[in-house]
Structures are given as structure tokens and as C-alpha cells.
Amino acid sequence: MLDLALLGLLEEGPQHGYELRKRLRTQFGLLANASFGSIYPALARLETNGAVETVEGGSQILTPSTGSLSGEWAAMRARRRAGTRGRRSRKVYRITPTGREFFLTGLSESSADDARSFSLRLAFARHMEPDARLALLERRRAQLVQHLTEVPTTDDPGLDTYARSVAEHTAEGVEQDIDWLDRLIEAERAATDASAVPDRRKSRRSA
Numbered sequence: 001m002l003d004l005a006l007l008g009l010l011e012e013g014p015q016h017g018y019e020l021r022k023r024l025r026t027q028f029g030l031l032a033n034a035s036f037g038s039i040y041p042a043l044a045r046l047e048t049n050g051a052v053e054t055v056e057g058g059s060q061i062l063t064p065s066t067g068s069l070s071g072e073w074a075a076m077r078a079r080r081r082a083g084t085r086g087r088r089s090r091k092v093y094r095i096t097p098t099g100r101e102f103f104l105t106g107l108s109e110s111s112a113d114d115a116r117s118f119s120l121r122l123a124f125a126r127h128m129e130p131d132a133r134l135a136l137l138e139r140r141r142a143q144l145v146q147h148l149t150e151v152p153t154t155d156d157p158g159l160d161t162y163a164r165s166v167a168e169h170t171a172e173g174v175e176q177d178i179d180w181l182d183r184l185i186e187a188e189r190a191a192t193d194a195s196a197v198p199d200r201r202k203s204r205r206s207a
Helices: 002-010 017-027 036-048 069-085 097-108 115-123 130-150 161-206
Strands: 052-057 090-095
Touching: 002 017, 002 036, 002 052, 002 090, 002 097, 002 115, 017 036, 017 090, 036 052, 090 097, 097 130, 115 130, 130 161
Parallel strands: none
Antiparallel strands: 052 090
């Protein structure tokens, strides 16, 4: 999931590690704890696979305290690498055509539609084809409908007052998410229909 998020951010333009970490923390709550100790190895892996490449530029790397030993080691190694290239240079990453293929394939992957991966894919859904975007929303809705049937009912005699309260809260949350998805699906279908109207008019004129 981290790889997909990094590729999605780099799809918007070249960035260095500090910028990527900052955006992961501010834009994606589910990756808010991503540290340099996980980001730099992921970038190195993506570079090895040909998904990203590096360019030199910008000013000296400024790496804040990460709060973890592995993160501090990763930051120190980044500073050392920067020092060997010159005190005013830093490693900037950009996505490659191969990385773009990986990113688009990952967005449309249907084998891992849990809540976390769904949220990440939805955040980058503008890069998906309309049919794939609609399929993502409909798959998630179907999962929530199934989940709703598995939530204990409030009239279950085996539930005490507190367990019943938890069941009610869970059911209400799932129902709200389904309503939210229904609105997204309706808007997606309306947008698809609206974009299809000019195409139909063009076909009639050409005929």
C-alpha cells in the first residue's frame, strides 16, 4: 500500500523524500505514521524495479527527527549520500512509464478491497477509468452490505446493554458508509451519462 501511495504522489510530479513523507502524513491518515525508515526502503525498491528514477536538484536535505531508531538511520544515510554529491544537492524521485503502469494496475486491483486499500485507491480515483472507478465503489458497497448482515442484531438475547450499544453503533456506522457510497455511485453514473451524451450526438451527426 505504501508503494502505491508513493507512486500516486509522484504521478503528480517529482518530489524528494521529505516532501513525500509530509504529504503522506497530511493527506493520508492511514499512512500518517509512515517513517523515513519505511519510505526510503520503499523508494529504493521501486527504483530497483524501474518504477521510479532519481534526479539531482534542490537544496540540502533537511530531515526532521523521526522518533524511531530505524528512521534516524535512514535519514542519516540519506544525509551522507547527499553529502557525497555536494552539500546543496538532494535526491529527487520521479515516476517512470513503468511506474505509471504499476500505479494504474494497482489502482484497479480488486483482490485487496479492505477499508484501508479502498480509501487509498479512492484518494487517487481521478487517475482511473470511469468503469474501473465505478467498479471500485460498487465492490466496496457490496462488502459493507455483507458486513451489515454479520453485525449482531439489537434484539439478540445474548447481548447485554453495553454489547447491544456497540452493535447499534457499528450498524449505524456501516449504514452511513453505504449511504455515502450510494451518493458517490449516483454521482459517478451521472457523470458517465453526461459525458456519453456528446458522443451520442456526434454519432448521429456523422450518420
